[in-house]
Amino acid sequence: MFRRFSKAGQTVPGQTVSGQAVPAHICQLWPDGALLVGGAARDLLRGATPKDWDWAVPDPEQAAETLAAKLNAAVFALDTGRGYYRVSAEGEQHDFVPLPCDLNADLLRRDFTVNALAIHQDGTVSDPAGGLRDLKARRLRMLSEANLLADPLRLLRAARLSVTLNFRLEADTRGAVLRLAHSGLPLPAQERIRDELHVLLLHPQAARGVLLLDELGLLALYLPELLEGQGLSQGGFHHLDVYGHGVEALHQLLQRFPDASLALRWATLLHDVGKPRTRTLEAGRLHFYGHDRVGAALARQMLERLRGGQALVAEVAALIAAHMLPLPADERGARRFVHRRRALLPGLLALMLADREAARGPSSSEASRQHYKEGMDRVLAALEDQPAAPAPLLGGHEVMALLGLTPGRRLGELLRALAEARALGDVQTPEEARAWLLNRSEAQAEEAPAAAETSR
Structure with a gap:
């Protein structure tokens, strides 16, 4: 009952399950005496190709080793006591468990009827709960x-x-x-x-x-922190409460950037999560001072609670902390923006655009939208002009030798300032970099006594 597909996409004689095709390599690798169960059976029966295949077999260890040999993959013992094994290869995962003594009883312990299905090697389907009917509906x-x-x-x-x-x-x-x-x-x-x-x-x-x-x-x-924004109106550019705006921003993001990363999706959903805790009312006007900073810290707590992983947590927090940055008004400002936020681009712009497009309040206008678009275009142009950070014109040891410095805070500040000067086009060669550093060092030396005198 399976129909096999050749590598060229042509059908060859075989079998089907409820009219649905089974990938050729699965037909060829089907373990002897195995049942395909759970979500894998569900997906196959609805015409989708699973990535995770769940097999119930007479001898899980042997079946896993046989499949691993065919796929040139490794076998992982998940639980030797219960006979659970896994084979991962080429983006697919195959899990093996022992055949249940009572198949129907095992299926009826599952969560939903569409997951309480098992496909036998001869193509028949065990369906004790009406899962096929629900699948069709x-x-x-x-x-x-x-x-x-x-x-x-x-x-x-x-x-x-x-x-x-x-x-x-x-x-x-x-x-x-x-x-x-x-x-x-x-x-x-x-x-x-x-x-x-x-x-x-x-x-x-x-x-x-x-x-x-x-x-x-x-x-x-x-995610209880999100609910703090329900019913919290914002006014100005916003027509939705804080909670609704975050969800709408996520929708706007995925309409425009369907391949958005997981971090960008989290950041967009949570970008205003700090507003309820920073709300103030001054002279009849609502303010949310510092909500970007508070929101970044709150998002970090939420994702750390979920064991989100350091890289994901750091990126989400950084995006939220930066989402209120003003867009540059000129080309020089755009180069500075790219230099300082390069690690977050272009994702940060996508978040900012989704935030803007999710707002349709009384302060929103076509003119304000056009002004915002022009700022984004400047940043995109600067990013296209220099998509990656260039190699430093001078290394740390060269700067120390030039200015007689030792490793420390001042050296780091000078190196960062020199990198930004290069991004802005103020220096372009090592010679210009040396002259720029000498001038800056002399100016700072002259300013130091004046600053000390003023502080007395």
Whole structure:
């Protein structure tokens, strides 16, 4: 019942499962006596090619070693006591577990009917809960509330699968998730929460996913800081509350930059998370002084709580801290902007544009939008002119020898100032760099006594 595809994309005689094609290499590598189960079976039956293949086999270790030999890959023992093994190769992951004694009972312990499916080697499908019917209806239905309760992460998975599969949450399932979310269940491990949220955020409909998390009461469990912005009006350029603006900014980002990185998606969603804690009212006007700095620190705490990883946390915090920078008014300012924020570009511009496009308040106008666009164009032109930081004109040892310095703070300041002078076009050769450093050093030497006299 599988239909195989050749490398050239031509079909060759074979079999199908419910009319869906199986990749040729999987047909050829199907382990003897194996069942394809869970999400892999679900995806195959809906016409998608899984990246993660879950196999139930008579001898997991032997099956894993056989497949690894065919793929020239390695076998990883996940749990030798229970007989769990993994093979990873060419962007695919194959997990092997023992065949269950009672297949239907095993399937009925899963989370949703569309995941309670198993494909046999002869192409038949075990479907004890009506998963094929729900698959056809594009409906996500729980097997039971008790099954959701058995693993609280399944609540989050309901939202994630609903969005990533574009399946409608069945009414009883939606009600059960909402009820359990408010029941005081213990939270799953933060790493598991992180993985589900990352899959959701990496989907093109990530903004809709955030809204669904809120509707199901899950945002309060996993990202409660976002909810502080609900009902908090902003005025000025904004027509949405702080929470709604963050979600709309994420939507605007993905409409314009569908390949946006995970860090950029997080930063866009959280860019104003500091506003509720910095809100002030002065002479009848709202202000959020320092919300970029507070938001960066808050986003760092949130992602560290989720075990987000140092690189991701640092990039998200840096993007949020910089999202309120004024755009340059001239070419020289654009070169300075690129030099100082090169590590964040062009992602920072994408965040700033999404932020701007998500705002449609009374202060927004076509003229202000055009002015903003011109500033962005200047930065993009400067970035295109010098896409990578050039090699230094002078090294640290040369500067120390030239000025009689030792390693320390002043040397670092001079090297940074020289790099910026080069970015601005003030110096272009090593000779000009030496002259610039000598002039700067002499000027600082002359200023020092005057500054000391003034401080007395």
